[in-house]
Amino acid sequence: xxxxxxxxxxxxxxxxxxxxxxxxxxxxxxxxxxxxxxxxxxxxxxxxxxxxxxxxxxxxxxxxxxxxxxxxxxxxxxxxxxxxxxxxxxxxxxxxxxxxxxxxxxxxxxxxxxxxxxxxxxxxxxxxxxxxxxxxxxxxxxxxxxxxxxxxx
Amino acid sequence: xxxxxxxxxxxxxxxxxxxxxxxxxxxxxxxxxxxxxxxxxxxxxxxxxxxxxxxxxxxxxxxxxxxxxxxxxxxxxxxxxxxxxxxxxxxxxxxxxxxxxxxxxxxxxxxxxxxxxxxxxxxxxxxxxxxxxxxxxxxxxxxxxxxxxxxxx
DNA sequence: TTTAATCCCTAGTTGTTTACTAAGAAATCA
DNA sequence: TGATTTCTTAGTAAACAACTAGGGATTAAA
Numbered sequence: 210x211x212x213x214x215x216x217x218x219x220x221x222x223x224x225x226x227x228x229x230x231x232x233x234x235x236x237x238x239x240x241x242x243x244x245x246x247x248x249x250x251x252x253x254x255x256x257x258x259x260x261x262x263x264x265x266x267x268x269x270x271x272x273x274x275x276x277x278x279x280x281x282x283x284x285x286x287x288x289x290x291x292x293x294x295x296x297x298x299x300x301x302x303x304x305x306x307x308x309x310x311x312x313x314x315x316x317x318x319x320x321x322x323x324x325x326x327x328x329x330x331x332x333x334x335x336x337x338x339x340x341x342x343x344x345x346x347x348x349x350x351x352x353x354x355x356x357x358x359x360x361x362x
Numbered sequence: 363x364x365x366x367x368x369x370x371x372x373x374x375x376x377x378x379x380x381x382x383x384x385x386x387x388x389x390x391x392x393x394x395x396x397x398x399x400x401x402x403x404x405x406x407x408x409x410x411x412x413x414x415x416x417x418x419x420x421x422x423x424x425x426x427x428x429x430x431x432x433x434x435x436x437x438x439x440x441x442x443x444x445x446x447x448x449x450x451x452x453x454x455x456x457x458x459x460x461x462x463x464x465x466x467x468x469x470x471x472x473x474x475x476x477x478x479x480x481x482x483x484x485x486x487x488x489x490x491x492x493x494x495x496x497x498x499x500x501x502x503x504x505x506x507x508x509x510x511x512x513x514x515x
Numbered sequence: 516t517t518t519a520a521t522c523c524c525t526a527g528t529t530g531t532t533t534a535c536t537a538a539g540a541a542a543t544c545a
Numbered sequence: 546t547g548a549t550t551t552c553t554t555a556g557t558a559a560a561c562a563a564c565t566a567g568g569g570a571t572t573a574a575a
Contacts, residue, residue, distance in 0.1 A: 210363055210364070210365060210446060210449045210450070210451070210483075211363070211450070211451060211452065211453070212363060212451045212452060212476075213561095213562065213563080214562075214563060214564085215562085215563085217452065217472070220472055220475075221472065224471060224472070234521095236520080236521065236522090237521080237522080238520090238521080247563095247564070247565080249564075249565060249566075249567095250563070250564055250565085252522075252523070252524085253524095253563095253564090255522090256522095256523075256524080259522095259523095266521095266522060266523085267521090267522085267572090268521065268522045268523080268570075268571045268572060269520075269521060269522075269570090269571045269572025269573060270518095270519060270520040270521055270571090270572055270573040270574070271520075271521080271572080271573055271574085272520080272521050272522060272571080272572070272573085273521075273522085274522090285475055293363055296363045297363070297364070298363070298364060298365045299364065299365060299370065300364070318377060318495045318498050318499050319370070319373055319374065319377070319495075321498060322373075322438055322486075322487070322490055322495070323365075325486050325490070326483055326486050326487065329482040329483060329485070329486045330363075330479055330482060330483060332482070333475075333478050333479050333482045334475070334479065337475055337478070342471045342472075342475075345471050345474060346471050366532090366533065366534080367533075367534060367535090368533085368534085387550095389549085389550065389551090390550080390551080391549090391550080400534095400535070400536080402535075402536060402537075402538095403534070403535055403536085405551075405552075405553085406534095406535090406553095408551090409551095409552075409553080412551095412552095419550095419551060419552085420543090420550090420551085421541080421542045421543060421550065421551045421552080422541090422542045422543025422544055422549070422550060422551075423542090423543055423544040423545070423547095423548060423549035423550060424543080424544060424545085424549075424550080425542085425543070425544085425549080425550050425551060426550075426551085427551090
């Protein structure tokens with residue numbers, strides 16, 4: 210039940226982009242340095258985020274990436290599910306037409322539980338936007354707390 | 363963010379034991395057959411459940427396993443965390459004294475999110491007991507729905 | 516027009532984890 | 546004594562995670 214580095218790094222990168230929202234394209238080199246992630250690996254994470262329409266890219270020198278819309282319009286859920294797939298404890302709650310997949314899934318006592326877990330996770334991550342993270346970040350800076358984004362494992 | 367077979371099989375096995383609660387020890391062979399799990403593998407799952415005090419064993423012929431207390435007193439959360447470890451999206455929300463683990467974890471904008479996810483999952487699984495599953499199971503049987511426990515993946 | 520910076524894409528690699536299988540020792544009932 | 550069952554450990558094949566590596570395409574600036 211752990212997130213992989215894909216989701217964690219991707220969220221860090223998107224938060225980084227959110228801090229620079231409105232300031233033109235930010236290069237992956239910059240993000241990678243600040244967030245201590247390899248550029249090559251970061252490229253592999255930003256690619257699905259771009260395809261999902263969460264970021265836009267500018268190619269060539271002085272190019273980079275920027276959020277495709279305001280931080281308040283991008284949820285943590287959209288980022289994490291883009292990089293990790295559905296945040297579900299089992300596949301059965303997420304794959305439909307499960308007749309060949311799982312015979313009695315609609316009546317399964319355990320599936321009911323997995324669905325509740327899925328809903329609760331989804332509800333949390335969909336209610337948090339990048340803007341919330343920025344607000345949190347800036348509040349803590351005001352109160353003189355060194356508030357960084359850490360190497361959360 | 364998926365449960366492994368350890369948690370899923372373990373929950374199925376515990377539900378099976380709950381259906382026979384009060385009827386003496388049930389052998390792993392029986393459970394394994396009903397739930398379509400290899401006996402050898404099931405042995406490896408029941409072992410931590412016993413060490414966690416969730417089931418008791420009777421050795422020797424006609425032996426087996428039984429719940430250590432009523433189904434209403436055993437939560438799904440206790441079963442899943444015994445087999446999967448803490449149902450947390452990251453280690454940082456669960457390991458304390460994280461100074462060497464994660465420098466700024468107490469001020470981390472992403473950790474706040476991971477903690478909320480952790481809390482919501484924990485709250486769901488801790489609120490469901492094996493008795494709830496039995497009630498659900500029997501309700502559906504009453505209404506003539508073939509309610510099985512499926513091969514949830 | 517060249518150069519450097521950057522995005523973009525794919526393939527390969529290494530280590531870890533998962534999901535078992537296998538096998539044998541210890542205990543207990545008939 | 547023999548069958549049944551728990552208990553424990555070791556091994557293994559396949560999948561997955563977390564990258565590394567390298568090269569092509571695009572563009573701004575010198």
